[in-house]
Amino acid sequence: MKVPWRARPVVLVPYLWLAIFFLAPFLIVLKISLSRTAIAQPPYTPVLDVAAGWQGLQAFLAALTVDNYAFIASDWLYLASYLRSLELAAISTLLLLLIGFPLAYGMARAPRRWQPALFMLVMLPFWTSFLIRIYAWINILQHDGLLNRVLLALRLVDTPPAWLASDTAVYIGMVYSYLPFMVLPLYATLERLDTSLIEAAADLGCTRWKAFWLVTLPLSLPGLLAGVLLCFIPIVGEFVIPDLLGGSQSMMIGQTLWSEFFLNKDWPVASAVAVVLLCVLLPPILVYQRMQARDLAG
């Protein structure tokens, strides 16, 4: 489609936005990841000296290095951290799918007049700050917290188990925080699903379960994939939930990044960790982009 010349500035606005708020910060991070640490302000070198002109630029480029990437590759701690993040994200996403699908299905099949209310209930937690909700979970999961008191009252346990600082607490936090991102895209596709297709499947010899498997599930794949990616991608880089609810025995990549920045004050290695993380997440992000484009086209 050709854009008339008078409309071109309007088209440029989103590109300008992306350039200022996404591309420029990314280039800065990329540059820092190619620098060395220095006890200075800023805490890395080289810094481009614009006053030195052409020679200054040459000196600047010559001083860039890929040592930080080599360092990340050589230390198993970083690899372990990436793998742990991917594992945690994969398991959390699977749990989210197992809980989110029935929830979305129930919402989509509920009577029309209930649906706005159900929708509201899913969205309601967003009205409170994310951080406060995680602190609330600390309260619930602590030694004499709500969960343990309920379990003791119901005589399900004799001694209160320690929930905090465990993977279970991290999974609870992840599933709780990301559930709307799984439920909403699934609900959107399931709600559009023509019920006469299920009836046709039944008419042609399918039991309920088979009709679900052969018709409902394949037709809800776009929403399912969108939900999975919307949860998986941010969970890989999640920092707050594992930091507040999880243990200290192993770190997710977000925590590693944080400690490089704030504990070690090693901006270049922290930036390299961030760039590698972006590269790891690039394939799922591209898949998601392609799906969105196809949705818009078709």
Next chain:
Amino acid sequence: MQSPGIIAPPRAFPSWRNSDARPLLRLEQVSKHFAGTAVVESVSLDVFEGEFFALLGPSGCGKTTLLRMLAGLDSPDSGRILLDGKDLAPVPPYRRPLNMMFQSYALFPHLNVESNIAFGLKQDRLARSEIAARVADMLRLVRLEGYGKRKPHQLSGGERQRVALARSLAKRPRVLLLDEPLAALDKKLRGETQFELMQLQAELGLTFIIVTHDQQEAMTVASRIAVMNRGRLAQIATPPEIYEQPNSRWVADFIGEVNLIEARVLAAGEGQREEQGIVLASASAGRLRAAQDGGSAAGDTVWIALRPEKVRISRERPAAAADNCVAGQVCSIGYLGDISAYKVRLESGWIMKAALANMTRLLERPIGLDDHVWLSWPADAAVVLTR
């Protein structure tokens, strides 16, 4: 299938007249309520093997609900549905030997034409070669060879309709249920497809039950029609009987155009000749004579149902006529191509409809607006209705 619209298929043997014949499908006092209102109310009817049976009625009359109960998608609140004498109530939809063609077609959008048609066969766990052969047969039957690999969204409305038909026929159901199968097609295509359906039904020897709100469609395709109104059966009869011998004012009015004249029976069975039936007095059209009495007696209030095409319209007063002849003035003419529909205001102020076939290519009609004309009809043209 041959080229459509040329050969009318032989009509099925009228087994409903044979008192020994066992119905294939029997409905006994079937009722269904939704949210406290009766959608279907004590419907009883028989459908015989090889019939093309139509459920006809205005929208909301319960005909689709009735069809869905046959398919097992809804269950009746009371009453029984018997197939071959066996109660269908405990049989879930996926085990019923009936298949339905949905009004929306309900084609699976993620499957191509072949897989759509094969869907039911795969549930029966037929051998692959058998499925492939049947799918090919079905594609040939609905003239869609070469379309097997297409997805539903790549087809036209008419093609989708034929895929839906092929899919519902592929399992060779005992009864094929068609829910407004042609409603989404344009008029021309609808006419052709009606003939195709009839040919298909005759060729396969299957029993078809069609739901439609289009009376012309029901008249064209069906061997018998059940007319429904507000969840109840109004009449079950062959198309000619429904048209020529409606059993109530409602049916007469629903099927085609009709003049309904309220009249009081003066004398029953007193005519000079036996076929001259009864004499009536009406406020709108004066003294009338009808060949049949419709079970009425002198003094009863009845309605004369008179189809417009049976009314003769002329400038001169017809010679031999004394009764069934009224004068009036033409107040509107509708030229429909094949016929002209006249509305004539009688001296009483009542408006009577008359239709005239345009048999010659007259560009100037002999009867024009505001002309004074005579309307007349033979005594056996009218039907006497008591309700």
